[in-house]
Amino acid sequence: MLLRALPNKSILRHYATKLDVLGVLRERGLIAQVSEPRSLLERKLERGEKIKLYCGADPTAKSLHLGNLLPLMVLLHFYVCGHDIVTLVGGATGMVGDPSGRKTERDALLDATRLDNISRINKQFSNFFRNAVNSYKQKFPDSEVNNGSCAHVNNYDWWQNVKMLDFLANYGKHIRIQSMLVRDSISSRLEARDGLGFNEFTYQILQAYDFYHLYENEDVTVQIGGNDQWGNITAGIDLIGRIATNTKNPPFGITVPLLTTSTGEKFGKSAGNAVFIDPEINTPYDMYQFFVNTTDADVGRFMKIFTFIPLDEIEHAVSSHLQCPHLRQGQRLLAREVVNLVHGPGKGDDAEMVSDVLFGRNCSGITGDELVRVFREAGVLLECSRHSTLTEILIELAQCSKSEAKRRIKQGSIYLGPERTKVVDEVSSLDPYVIDGKVLILRFGKQKCFVLKLC
Ligand SMILES: Nc1ncnc2c1ncn2[C@@H]1O[C@H](COP(=O)(O)OP(=O)(O)OP(=O)(O)O)[C@@H](O)[C@H]1O
Numbered sequence: 001m002l003l004r005a006l007p008n009k010s011i012l013r014h015y016a017t018k019l020d021v022l023g024v025l026r027e028r029g030l031i032a033q034v035s036e037p038r039s040l041l042e043r044k045l046e047r048g049e050k051i052k053l054y055c056g057a058d059p060t061a062k063s064l065h066l067g068n069l070l071p072l073m074v075l076l077h078f079y080v081c082g083h084d085i086v087t088l089v090g091g092a093t094g095m096v097g098d099p100s101g102r103k104t105e106r107d108a109l110l111d112a113t114r115l116d117n118i119s120r121i122n123k124q125f126s127n128f129f130r131n132a133v134n135s136y137k138q139k140f141p142d143s144e145v146n147n148g149s150c151a152h153v154n155n156y157d158w159w160q161n162v163k164m165l166d167f168l169a170n171y172g173k174h175i176r177i178q179s180m181l182v183r184d185s186i187s188s189r190l191e192a193r194d195g196l197g198f199n200e201f202t203y204q205i206l207q208a209y210d211f212y213h214l215y216e217n218e219d220v221t222v223q224i225g226g227n228d229q230w231g232n233i234t235a236g237i238d239l240i241g242r243i244a245t246n247t248k249n250p251p252f253g254i255t256v257p258l259l260t261t262s263t264g265e266k267f268g269k270s271a272g273n274a275v276f277i278d279p280e281i282n283t284p285y286d287m288y289q290f291f292v293n294t295t296d297a298d299v300g301r302f303m304k305i306f307t308f309i310p311l312d313e314i315e316h317a318v319s320s321h322l323q324c325p326h327l328r329q330g331q332r333l334l335a336r337e338v339v340n341l342v343h344g345p346g347k348g349d350d351a352e353m354v355s356d357v358l359f360g361r362n363c364s365g366i367t368g369d370e371l372v373r374v375f376r377e378a379g380v381l382l383e384c385s386r387h388s389t390l391t392e393i394l395i396e397l398a399q400c401s402k403s404e405a406k407r408r409i410k411q412g413s414i415y416l417g418p419e420r421t422k423v424v425d426e427v428s429s430l431d432p433y434v435i436d437g438k439v440l441i442l443r444f445g446k447q448k449c450f451v452l453k454l455c
């Protein structure tokens with residue numbers, strides 16, 4: 001296995017002092033466990049040796065979600081420091097189902113659904129790394145980013161050729177049942193009433209063999225995953241130790257802490273609380289809203305995990321945020337940065353603009369075209385005929401009767417235009433409130449705001 005030295009120029013501002021990506025990741029709260037011999041990995045990195053890392057996700061949903069971003073952020077930090085990365089979509093493992101962290105067996109997916117999920121997830125992997133690197137470059141224009149290579153693989157590509165008899169004969173004896181039985185994902189399910197199917201029991205063998213395959217064929221030496229993946233990752237390390245032809249470069253596993261909800265549940269698909277990164281499922285604005293609602297206590301932690309904001313700037317941002325927490329400056333910075341990173345430079349700023357308009361911040365100066373673009377992307381642009389009267393528009397928006405609409409206007413709870421002009425009567429023309437002849441901002445009291453494109 002060839003070890004290549006990292007080009008000096010790839011050492012970025014954040015890592016300049018130590019060549020210590022692992023140290024930075026630890027400080028950012030992105031490391032739960034590193035397998036032994038850890039010091040060997042640390043020394044390699046300190047010497048500037050280039051390594052290759054992989055992380056996998058099963059195609060059990062249409063999209064990756066914010067929980068999946070934690071291991072991907074680890075890959076990303078290594079990537080912008082010049083290391084090579086591989087993402088894996090589990091075309092094979094997705095047919096079997098990972099029991100890790102689950103109390104019950106997964107429902108099998110239809111082939112067509114799984115295949116569709118695979119192509120979507122591969123696209124999300126490549127978009128994520130492209131957007132994140134672009135947003136990194138935009139954020140730190142003076143840093144030279146010599147990112148490593150980024151490859152995307154599907155484990156079905158090698159599993160489809162593996163024959164069961166050959167596998168059992170060649171690898172079976174190297175896989176020890178005792179160590180399989182004691183892994184948390186297995187032992188916890190053996191005690192449960194419904195037990196565990198043979199498919200799920202063998203899952204760790206599949207993931208172990210993936211690591212072995214990538215180690216032998218692609219020079220991958222590190223696997224990253226959530227902490228629930230520790231058992232599967234160490235199964236791979238065991239297998240490599242037993243059968244690899246060249247063990248001069250020992251394999252390693254690095255896990256990230258599991259992002260949990262306030263009730264301690266893993267944030268993800270199974271728990272049904274995921275925020276997805278596919279903009280067709282959750283728009284950048286949805287993601288912005290999720291982060292803007294972060295509690296004060298989590299703002300700094302999430303900035304460390306989900307953004308590239310340097311640690312000293314995070315400290316500064318959090319302490320000035322805590323002086324006036326009601327302004328939610330910390331949450332706004334966090335939300336803007338994450339969305340820029342995941343969806344590409346500028347998308348966080350666009351989402352912030354939508355949020356500012358909807359939640360009543362000063363929005364004068366935004367052009368009609370810009371409003372149409374950002375509200376359309378956020379999926380919250382409404383349309384109405386430019387010949388409609390105010391009463392007709394209200395009937396549509398509030399799904400109310402004509403008399404109810406008129407009553408609302410009389411009550412003085414309707415505000416129009418960027419200047420939020422209160423109206424108390426049907427207006428003869430909406431034109432004075434319309435921005436650039438095409439967009440009307442209409443508010444119901446303080447709570448609701450609508451942006452309408454006039455057609
Ligand atoms: N909440 C989370 N925090 C940290 N890592 C996570 C989280 N959710 C998933 N991951 C990690 O993302 C990687 C891919 O996960 P994958 O998509 O296969 O399953 P999942 O999202 O955990 O799905 P499920 O909820 O159905 O178990 C794994 O390494 C997993 O540990």
Ligand SMILES: N[C@@H](Cc1ccc(O)cc1)C(=O)O
Pocket residue numbers: 055056057058088090093098155206207210211229232
């Ligand atoms: N088991 C991982 C996904 C995965 C699949 C195959 C691998 O080789 C690696 C990771 C999970 O469910 O989160």
